[in-house]
């Protein structure tokens with residue numbers, strides 16, 4: 001794999017994952033296990049965006065959850081900021097959680113519907129700064145709302161009172177308010193219309209640069225990956241079958257599988273640079 005210079009924030013070496021098989025019928029005894037990741041290796045550095053692409057069921061989300069240690073690997077080694085976290089228990093992971101954050105596809109379901117936006121953001125803020133008084137907490141929320149282009153009155157709304165784009169800005173705010181070093185974004189623009197997609201992606205790219213994030217960006221959409229990421233890993237059936245810089249991979253894919261994925265990009269697909277023309281996110285409140 002073509003490696004960028006600098007220190008790796010997240011490094012997976014021969015990571016393997018088996019999970020209890022939720023599709024199996026269990027009458028007696030233990031649920032059988034299913035292998036969802038075969039040995040997978042990757043690394044991502046601060047200031048770098050690594051795309052993970054592959055067909056549905058290829059293991060992208062499972063890999064993402066393993067990188068966040070939401071799943072405990074069954075083999076291999078996972079390091080975060082140089083520390084072996086492969087089998088760290090939750091109590092020891094807790095202090096690291098603020099620095100490893102995630103944004104999921106559907107903020108509607110990941111935000112508590114009975115909590116105002118401010119309360120959800122405050123819960124995340126508590127991971128980083130537990131002892132702030134009310135005024136200081138509000139100030140932090142207003143700063144992050146400004147960062148993600150969310151009008152501050154929306155802090156006092158419930159998630160269902162926001163548009164899809166606004167909700168995804170809340171999802172991004174909730175991730176960055178902890179000042180993370182590593183962020184995993186899993187299919188975060190899939191449910192949005194094309195112009196809102198571009199606004200959210202421009203926002204995330206700007207923040208990733210400003211905050212020096214190591215960003216892992218999962219998408220099934222190669223045209224988005226091409227415009228958004230520095231490097232890309234292509235997954236199939238729980239394995240990384242090809243990886244490299246976006247430029248090299250899109251210009252000269254090495255495997256038939258990647259070629260098939262590239263051929264499947266619907267036409268007309270956005271051309272390189274389409275994100276560059278997207279409007280300034282601070283002015284976009286959709």
Ligand SMILES: Nc1ncnc2c1ncn2[C@@H]1O[C@H](COP(=O)(O)OP(=O)(O)OP(=O)(O)O)[C@@H](O)[C@H]1O
Nearest residue numbers: 019020021022023034036056057058059060061062
């Ligand atoms: N707990 C589980 N029990 C049984 N099978 C599972 C479990 N978790 C994941 N899988 C299977 O592992 C494979 C990888 O799933 P995963 O969700 O990681 O893929 P994906 O690439 O993210 O797919 P999609 O793009 O559709 O979200 C799939 O075949 C899925 O059905």
